[in-house]
Amino acid sequence: MRSLVYFQSGGPTAVINCSLYGFIAEAFKSDAIDGVYGAIHGVEGLINDNLADLRKEDLEQIELLKQTPGAALLSSRKKLPGEEDPLFFKIIETMKKHNVGYVLVNGGNDSMDTCLRLHEFFQKNHMDIKVLGIPKTIDNDLVVTDHCLGYPSAARHVMNLVKMAVLDAKAYSSGKVILIEIMGRNAGWLTASVDLLPEDERPDLIYLPEMRFDEEEFLYQVREIYRKKGHCVVCTSEGLDLPRRNTGGVDSFGHVALEGVTFYLSELIHERLKLGTRVMDLSLAQRADPYLVSRSDREEAIAAGKYAVKMALEGHSGQMVAMRRVPSDKYEIEWFLAPVSDIANREKKFPKSWILSERELSESFREYLAPLVSRSVQVINENGIFASAKLRLVKAK
Amino acid sequence: MRSLVYFQSGGPTAVINCSLYGFIAEAFKSDAIDGVYGAIHGVEGLINDNLADLRKEDLEQIELLKQTPGAALLSSRKKLPGEEDPLFFKIIETMKKHNVGYVLVNGGNDSMDTCLRLHEFFQKNHMDIKVLGIPKTIDNDLVVTDHCLGYPSAARHVMNLVKMAVLDAKAYSSGKVILIEIMGRNAGWLTASVDLLPEDERPDLIYLPEMRFDEEEFLYQVREIYRKKGHCVVCTSEGLDLPRRNTGGVDSFGHVALEGVTFYLSELIHERLKLGTRVMDLSLAQRADPYLVSRSDREEAIAAGKYAVKMALEGHSGQMVAMRRVPSDKYEIEWFLAPVSDIANREKKFPKSWILSERELSESFREYLAPLVSRSVQVINENGIFASAKLRLVKAK
Numbered sequence: 001m002r003s004l005v006y007f008q009s010g011g012p013t014a015v016i017n018c019s020l021y022g023f024i025a026e027a028f029k030s031d032a033i034d035g036v037y038g039a040i041h042g043v044e045g046l047i048n049d050n051l052a053d054l055r056k057e058d059l060e061q062i063e064l065l066k067q068t069p070g071a072a073l074l075s076s077r078k079k080l081p082g083e084e085d086p087l088f089f090k091i092i093e094t095m096k097k098h099n100v101g102y103v104l105v106n107g108g109n110d111s112m113d114t115c116l117r118l119h120e121f122f123q124k125n126h127m128d129i130k131v132l133g134i135p136k137t138i139d140n141d142l143v144v145t146d147h148c149l150g151y152p153s154a155a156r157h158v159m160n161l162v163k164m165a166v167l168d169a170k171a172y173s174s175g176k177v178i179l180i181e182i183m184g185r186n187a188g189w190l191t192a193s194v195d196l197l198p199e200d201e202r203p204d205l206i207y208l209p210e211m212r213f214d215e216e217e218f219l220y221q222v223r224e225i226y227r228k229k230g231h232c233v234v235c236t237s238e239g240l241d242l243p244r245r246n247t248g249g250v251d252s253f254g255h256v257a258l259e260g261v262t263f264y265l266s267e268l269i270h271e272r273l274k275l276g277t278r279v280m281d282l283s284l285a286q287r288a289d290p291y292l293v294s295r296s297d298r299e300e301a302i303a304a305g306k307y308a309v310k311m312a313l314e315g316h317s318g319q320m321v322a323m324r325r326v327p328s329d330k331y332e333i334e335w336f337l338a339p340v341s342d343i344a345n346r347e348k349k350f351p352k353s354w355i356l357s358e359r360e361l362s363e364s365f366r367e368y369l370a371p372l373v374s375r376s377v378q379v380i381n382e383n384g385i386f387a388s389a390k391l392r393l394v395k396a397k
Numbered sequence: 398m399r400s401l402v403y404f405q406s407g408g409p410t411a412v413i414n415c416s417l418y419g420f421i422a423e424a425f426k427s428d429a430i431d432g433v434y435g436a437i438h439g440v441e442g443l444i445n446d447n448l449a450d451l452r453k454e455d456l457e458q459i460e461l462l463k464q465t466p467g468a469a470l471l472s473s474r475k476k477l478p479g480e481e482d483p484l485f486f487k488i489i490e491t492m493k494k495h496n497v498g499y500v501l502v503n504g505g506n507d508s509m510d511t512c513l514r515l516h517e518f519f520q521k522n523h524m525d526i527k528v529l530g531i532p533k534t535i536d537n538d539l540v541v542t543d544h545c546l547g548y549p550s551a552a553r554h555v556m557n558l559v560k561m562a563v564l565d566a567k568a569y570s571s572g573k574v575i576l577i578e579i580m581g582r583n584a585g586w587l588t589a590s591v592d593l594l595p596e597d598e599r600p601d602l603i604y605l606p607e608m609r610f611d612e613e614e615f616l617y618q619v620r621e622i623y624r625k626k627g628h629c630v631v632c633t634s635e636g637l638d639l640p641r642r643n644t645g646g647v648d649s650f651g652h653v654a655l656e657g658v659t660f661y662l663s664e665l666i667h668e669r670l671k672l673g674t675r676v677m678d679l680s681l682a683q684r685a686d687p688y689l690v691s692r693s694d695r696e697e698a699i700a701a702g703k704y705a706v707k708m709a710l711e712g713h714s715g716q717m718v719a720m721r722r723v724p725s726d727k728y729e730i731e732w733f734l735a736p737v738s739d740i741a742n743r744e745k746k747f748p749k750s751w752i753l754s755e756r757e758l759s760e761s762f763r764e765y766l767a768p769l770v771s772r773s774v775q776v777i778n779e780n781g782i783f784a785s786a787k788l789r790l791v792k793a794k
Binding site for chain 2 (some may be wrong): 011162168292359373374383
């Protein structure tokens with residue numbers, strides 16, 4: 001009997017720990033598995049022999065994973081080097097020591113690169129270790145799969161917070177220009193979600209990285225809207241192509257940490273239109289809000305963890321679990337496996353054909369997103385604060 | 398029979414429309430009242446004869462006021478001028494036209510100034526019009542009352558969002574310094590709320606405007622915490638005494654619109670400590686989140702609206718409705734009236750004796766806040782988005 005290792009990689013989402021829950025639930029009930037481990041800090045846990053023995057966890061805490069944001073096993077942005085690197089020998093040692101037969105990688109584009117490298121390395125070295133990916137990213141930019149786990153919950157958070165801002169912004173007859181910054185470096189899926197808000201609850205202007213952005217046109221639009229309404233609400237992806245400051249160097253995948261598209265726009269509006277502004281960067285809560293989790297997202301994230309265990313035990317490797325919609329009157333998905341080599345390091349942009357203008361996206365997009373965000377979850381609170389899992393993370397011997 | 402006018406003033410809270418709901422519920426069931434009106438855009442509605450006839454509203458929409466953020470009757474930051482100003486003649490005209498006998502002002506410190514001026518003006522001119530205040534401010538800085546309506550819900554939002562950020566920030570072994578900016582210009586009550594978070598879920602450093610802030614000491618603390626943990630979470634009131642930019646001029650009460658204590662600190666940390674940062678300004682959602690409303694806050698906001706109607710009909714004027722705790726094992730409050738002249742234009746700061754250090758506040762504060770935030774509410778969603786009241790606001794003839 002072989003052991004099973006799961007790890008989390010890249011930025012957390014509100015439901016990444018639901019996939020961990022699904023992984024644990026499925027692994028615990030299998031007779032064909034020896035150890036059930038979680039690598040701490042992603043691939044770093046494989047390199048440093050830092051695996052948590054998940055059989056040592058309290059079942060009540062495992063249950064709470066369903067509403068625990070952050071990466072319960074801690075994450076990593078480490079990119080694996082070329083396969084001659086000594087790091088791989090350390091990974092081999094960890095694999096042998098714990099008799100690992102299966103590795104599940106829960107992450108986004110970059111993490112699928114890690115998934116692919118591990119798969120190829122094990123194969124090349126004739127090691128019988130199956131590697132599968134579980135998709136996760138609030139950016140919704142993985143190719144092949146209908147959508148990415150974590151995106152629907154992030155979208156529900158964004159839609160609701162933007163509605164709050166819109167209702168708040170209306171209060172004054174001479175209000176401000178509210179500039180709302182939404183995550184999404186190269187793909188505008190998350191910002192686009194606000195297009196589901198009905199008239200009177202939606203922002204006035206929506207900018208995705210996939211749209212042409214013209215400063216003069218932007219200023220004209222803001223001025224006209226402000227003149228009519230006495231306020232203006234603008235939603236923009238963090239990834240708009242505008243001057244920004246670097247706030248935290250470059251990660252190992254070469255992504256520069258940028259901040260503040262909205263600060264640039266704020267100063268532009270001050271200078272040119274002499275209007276008061278308020279910047280609202282939705283920041284970390286977009287990917288960490290247990291209250292606004294989408295119920296289907298939670299259910300699918302759990303199902304993904306379970307399906308990945310089943311497929312690994314069936315002997316699949318070098319694949320990512322993915323979803324496609326079943327043609328039907330109501331929303332329904334089915335799971336399948338797709339080669340990770342088709343997915344790693346690629347990006348699914350927001351379709352240009354779904355962009356009508358900076359005021360409205362297409363009905364096709366709204367039909368795509370609506371069933372993903374329509375249902376809510378119940379949250380267990382303790383003293384008014386959401387309860388979260390406290391794992392023991394006992395090191396596997 | 399005389400008419401009753403209610404209006405909203407200053408910044409919205411997540412429960413200000415609950416007080417409107419309470420006002421409507423109590424007014425509708427009284428036989429002693431003629432018209433039930435809401436002034437649009439606060440005192441501007443009195444000046445411009447812009448009153449909405451609330452009897453024309455749909456009851457289902459009135460019910461939804463309980464979970465509607467923003468100011469449903471629209472707000473104002475207008476400061477009333479001296480009583481010789483012609484504006485007052487316009488107010489008299491509106492009062493006479495609609496046979497107004499009672500005016501209820503729902504707002505914070507500045508709005509209590511408006512309340513006081515109206516009361517004194519009517520009294521001086523021998524007009525039999527009663528004026529009462531209903532307290533509302535997320536800053537919790539009104540004197541006399543045990544706490545301010547809106548503060549507990551804002552505190553629940555802040556506590557939960559900060560917990561989300563803390564859990565998210567732990568993910569990486571080399572993380573960032575997270576700088577969280579919380580509302581509170583001169584009083585740190587809202588920022589202080591994060592002190593209720595238990596170990597492992599709380600920020601590392603907490604700064605209130607009432608604390609001495611030393612840059613060198615701050616940098617030392619951040620560096621030490623980062624060295625030990627690989628990340629650091631800092632919560633700070635927007636009102637810290639640090640250089641900031643003016644983003645929207647000055648309002649009629651003389652308050653300058655400031656932004657970005659955390660941006661200043663972010664640049665300081667870059668330059669001096671060479672660490673990556675992430676700024677998280679909790680912004681408008683602090684005062685507009687229906688999901689994180691405190692149940693007692695909602696119930697008390699409704700009760701305040703009802704109590705104000707009763708007290709006005711009993712003939713009280715120049716008072717604000719206020720709460721005090723009943724000495725008891727469990728949390729219980731009682732309502733009373735306090736002279737608005739004791740409250741207007743004053744501020745209740747966070748007590749210095751409750752500040753132990755930038756890492757911890759006192760148990761007395763936690764005992765004060767805990768019962769105000771412990772219970773949650775159910776929210777009605779439509780397609781995954783919170784439902785909100787759509788008022789008709791039919792102009793009173």
